[in-house]
Amino acid sequence: MSLILRTATRYLMPLLLLFSVFLLFRGHNKPGGGFIAGLVAAAAFSLFAIANDVRAARALVRVEPQTLLGAGLLLALMSGLLASFGGGDFLTGVWGDVHLPLVGELALGTPLFFDIGVYFVVIGVALMDVFTLAEETVAEETELLNADKKERRR
Amino acid sequence: MNTLLILPLITPLMVAAVSFLVWRRKAWQKWLSVGGACMSFVWACALFESVRDGEILTMQAGGWAAPFGISLVADTFAAVMVLLTATMGLAVTIYAVRSIDERRAAFGFYPILQILLMGVTGAFLTGDLFNLYVWFEVMLMSSFVLLALGGERAQIEGGIKYVTINLLSSAIFLAAIGFLYSVTGTLNMADLALKIGALPASLTAPLSVLFLVAFGVKAGLFPLFFWLPASYHTPPAVVSAVFAGLLTKVGVYALIRTFTLIFAFTDVDVDNLLLTLAGLTMVTGGLGALAQTDARRVLSFLIIAHIGVAVMGLGLNSTRALAGTIFYLIEDVIVLTNLFLIVGIMGRVCGTFELARMGGMYRTHPMLGALFLVPAWSLSGVPPFSGFFAKLALVQAGLEVEAYTVVALSLVVGILTLVAMMRLWAEAFWKPSPYVVDAAQDKMQTGKMLLVPVCALSLMSIGLGIGAEAVFGVALTAAGQIDNANGYIEAVLGVRR
Numbered sequence: 001m002s003l004i005l006r007t008a009t010r011y012l013m014p015l016l017l018l019f020s021v022f023l024l025f026r027g028h029n030k031p032g033g034g035f036i037a038g039l040v041a042a043a044a045f046s047l048f049a050i051a052n053d054v055r056a057a058r059a060l061v062r063v064e065p066q067t068l069l070g071a072g073l074l075l076a077l078m079s080g081l082l083a084s085f086g087g088g089d090f091l092t093g094v095w096g097d098v099h100l101p102l103v104g105e106l107a108l109g110t111p112l113f114f115d116i117g118v119y120f121v122v123i124g125v126a127l128m129d130v131f132t133l134a135e136e137t138v139a140e141e142t143e144l145l146n147a148d149k150k151e152r153r154r
Numbered sequence: 155m156n157t158l159l160i161l162p163l164i165t166p167l168m169v170a171a172v173s174f175l176v177w178r179r180k181a182w183q184k185w186l187s188v189g190g191a192c193m194s195f196v197w198a199c200a201l202f203e204s205v206r207d208g209e210i211l212t213m214q215a216g217g218w219a220a221p222f223g224i225s226l227v228a229d230t231f232a233a234v235m236v237l238l239t240a241t242m243g244l245a246v247t248i249y250a251v252r253s254i255d256e257r258r259a260a261f262g263f264y265p266i267l268q269i270l271l272m273g274v275t276g277a278f279l280t281g282d283l284f285n286l287y288v289w290f291e292v293m294l295m296s297s298f299v300l301l302a303l304g305g306e307r308a309q310i311e312g313g314i315k316y317v318t319i320n321l322l323s324s325a326i327f328l329a330a331i332g333f334l335y336s337v338t339g340t341l342n343m344a345d346l347a348l349k350i351g352a353l354p355a356s357l358t359a360p361l362s363v364l365f366l367v368a369f370g371v372k373a374g375l376f377p378l379f380f381w382l383p384a385s386y387h388t389p390p391a392v393v394s395a396v397f398a399g400l401l402t403k404v405g406v407y408a409l410i411r412t413f414t415l416i417f418a419f420t421d422v423d424v425d426n427l428l429l430t431l432a433g434l435t436m437v438t439g440g441l442g443a444l445a446q447t448d449a450r451r452v453l454s455f456l457i458i459a460h461i462g463v464a465v466m467g468l469g470l471n472s473t474r475a476l477a478g479t480i481f482y483l484i485e486d487v488i489v490l491t492n493l494f495l496i497v498g499i500m501g502r503v504c505g506t507f508e509l510a511r512m513g514g515m516y517r518t519h520p521m522l523g524a525l526f527l528v529p530a531w532s533l534s535g536v537p538p539f540s541g542f543f544a545k546l547a548l549v550q551a552g553l554e555v556e557a558y559t560v561v562a563l564s565l566v567v568g569i570l571t572l573v574a575m576m577r578l579w580a581e582a583f584w585k586p587s588p589y590v591v592d593a594a595q596d597k598m599q600t601g602k603m604l605l606v607p608v609c610a611l612s613l614m615s616i617g618l619g620i621g622a623e624a625v626f627g628v629a630l631t632a633a634g635q636i637d638n639a640n641g642y643i644e645a646v647l648g649v650r651r
Contacts, residue, residue: 070174077164077171083217090160092217124174 002051009051016044024119025112034115038122045123046130054134061127069124076117079110156213158204159226161197162236162275165190166243166268173265180259184251187264191244194271198240202233208631210645212281220647221345227281227646230632231480235278235407238487241614242399243271245607249495250392252603253502258303258390266303270296270396277404281646283331283341286408290327290372294320297401300393301385312385319381323371330364343415344646347639351419358420365412366424373405375465376434379458383442386457387450387507391498394450398457399491403483406464410479413468414636428469433563435462440570449497449507449582452574453490456533459567460486463548466560470551476633478547481626485540485618489529492611496526499604500582509578514587523583525605528612530579532619534572540618540625547626 020040027033049057061068083092095109169190173183205211205228213226228236247267254263273292280286294317302313335341337357338349350358371378382402386394413424439459446452464486467479497507499522504512516523532539545568552561618625635641 064177066174066177070171070177073167073171073174077168081164084157084160089156089214089217090164091215 005051009047013044013048016040016047020044020119024115027115028112034118035122038119039126041119042123042126042130045127049130049134054131054138058131065124065128065131067124068120069128072117072120072122072124074117075120076114079113079117082110156211158197158201159211159213159228159279162194162201162240163226163272163279165194165197166272166275170265170268170272173262173268177262180256183259183264187247187268188244188251190268191240191247191271194275195240195244198233198237201228202237205230205233206628206631208635208641210635210641212645221340221342224285225281225342225344225646226279227344227642228279229635229642229645230628231407231410231636232278234480234484234628234632235403236275238484239271239274239278239400242396242487242491243267245491245495245611246392246396246399249395249498249604249607253392253498254390255304261303263300263303266296266299267396270300274400274404278407281343283334283343283346283412287324287327287331290324290404293401293404294324297397301389301397303393304389306388309388312388315381316385319371319378323368323378326364326371327368330361330368333364334361342646343411344639344643346416347419347643348647350416353420355421358417359422362413362417362420362422362424365417366409366427369405369408369412370431371405372402373409373465374402374435374458374461375405376431376438376462379435379439379461382458383446383451383454386454387448391450391494391501394453395491395494395498398453398494399487402457402461403464403487406461406468406479406483409465410468410476410636414476415639415642418639425469425471428465429557429560432462432466432469433560435459435465436563436567437462440567440574443574444570444577447509449500449509449512449578450494452509452578453493453497456493456571456574457490459571460490460533463545463564463567466564467548467551469560470548470555470557472551472555473630473633473637474554475548475551476636477626477629478544478551480629480632481540481544481547481622484625484629485532485544485615488611488614488618489533489541492529492608492615493526493533495604495608495611496522496529497578499608500526502604504582509581511588512582513585514583516583517587519583522605523579525608525612526579526583528615530575531572532615534575535568536572538616538619540615540622543619543622543626547629 020037023032023040024034024037027037045057045061048060080091082094084090086094088094093109093111095107098106098108100106169186173186176182176186201211208230211228214220215224215226217223250263250267270293273289273296276289276292277286280289298313298317301316302309331341334346337353338346340346340349367378371381374382386397413428417424436459439455439457439462442455443452443459446455460482464479464482467475467482500512500515501507503515503519506512528539532541535541535545545564548564549561552564
């Protein structure tokens with residue numbers, strides 16, 4: 001693994017993750033949103049996996065990609081269902097004003113939670129793919145290396 | 155009660171989502187799926203109960219008014235199909251608990267099965283063509299995973315054929331949707347019914363054929379069916395069963411919806427084309443079944459033959475014929491799922507699906523032999539069973555409009571089915587076993603749990619035959635709604651045509 005890539009990743013990763021959160025929140029009224037933000041976040045973790053190794057990347061994510069996927073799906077579903085509990089149609093936006101100290105009035109709605117759900121689903125799916133494929137490649141390479149060593153010993 | 159429309163859809167998704175959270179605990183996933191399937195069944199029953207008298211429920215997702223948002227619509231036909239989906243979902247989930255190996259479970263068999271069921275339910279409930287395409291994709295993706303899961307050589311080969319031809323059909327479907335949108339500016343089915351009449355036949359005729367080809371591939375109609383027998387016999391029996399019972403029927407459902415709701419309001423007349431295709435489908439399916447030597451391939455060709463019979467009702471195009479088609483679909487879903495499940499048990503007992511190497515099961519498993527005869531006779535249309543009444547309605551409707559050729563063919567296909575079924579029975583049960591069978595070991599392999607869904611579905615076949623009058627009444631209500639689309643349009647758009 002190259003030193004340049006590893007060093008660059010150390011600076012790029014926080015930027016990418018911050019950018020993904022920015023995209024997520026911006027997406028409500030402007031270009032952006034949960035899907036693309038999730039891809040950017042997944043790209044950040046994938047970059048880390050390439051620069052270091054998959055095991056380190058898995059440790060960095062802390063939870064399994066499947067858990068992210070399931071939690072995201074549930075969050076998106078719940079945000080859609082909230083309207084149904086109130087007697088409205090499924091997925092109808094429910095809005096409420098939240099008063100936060102220092103920030104002031106904040107309009108919070110279910111579309112935001114739906115988007116966050118999408119964000120986690122996309123990260124989960126992308127990381128599941130990347131990690132699985134990367135682990136398979138590593139396993140194959142080690143196998144080849146071992147075979148090579150045996151060959152040489154003979 | 156708009157929420158009732160969404161419940162059978164989100165229950166499987168919820169189960170799948172929670173299954174992802176407990177990814178490493180296979181036992182939890184198993185029982186979650188069984189619980190979810192039970193819940194879906196309850197919701198589907200409630201939905202059916204509330205529309206069986208001819209009411210039409212609608213829901214506009216996100217609260218966006220009809221032609222702009224996505225509408226979910228449950229008329230009697232859709233609710234019947236949703237109920238069937240939930241019933242089959244419950245049956246195959248219980249069957250899967252005892253028949254799916256740990257390795258497949260570890261790769262997420264249970265959540266993916268739930269997502270497949272969600273896709274099928276969504277396709278039945280949607281009132282929007284593009285949304286229908288999305289549900290088709292959900293079905294295609296999950297069915298591809300189920301087909302290839304396990305990674306056996308035959309599975310991959312069948313999976314490639316399946317996915318290639320289905321992607322092609324999806325592409326044609328998508329292109330047709332694009333063309334339709336560019337000339338009408340809407341994809342809401344009810345709104346399309348209002349707007350498509352203004353178009354010249356030179357536009358609508360090619361469009362209707364595009365839809366016919368796209369859905370014909372999914373349904374397994376005559377020249378486009380070859381992917382089905384090439385792939386359906388490769389996965390585990392429980393996967394074949396849910397494919398056989400539900401997936402092709404979604405194609406038929408989509409054909410019925412588009413040609414009775416949308417293209418019925420144009421000058422295009424595809425009835426004769428549909429009848430010709432139906433006739434050819436029946437004959438090729440029936441003859442193909444006789445030529446096969448693998449039990450599951452025999453059944454695969456029978457699926458095709460009976461899709462032909464169902465499409466015949468659409469081609470005859472009268473309320474009675476449509477009611478016959480709906481009755482036929484109900485019967486077909488239950489019977490074909492059941493047959494694949496039983497053949498799955500037979501395959502476990504014999505260790506093979508090759509007819510030549512099966513045998514002697516009448517001695518070791520007489521009950522199974524009797525159980526096999528119920529769906530076999532029902533599919534062939536032998537009187538006390540449900541298949542007879544469904545076909546009777548279709549034949550009567552055919553004679554009313556003097557379509558003698560296709561009626562004769564539908565009777566011939568009944569005989570072909572009977573011959574194919576009896577050949578299967580004789581080979582597997584009657585013929586002495588080519589090997590010395592260790593009876594004690596066989597008893598263990600069958601597993602009592604596997605017989606539970608099989609018995610339930612067989613009882614359902616018998617019940618449909620006994621209660622044919624009531625079932626046909628429901629089918630007539632549904633057919634009446636389809637035939638006179640004004641109720642549907644009014645329910646979705648809130649305006650009279």
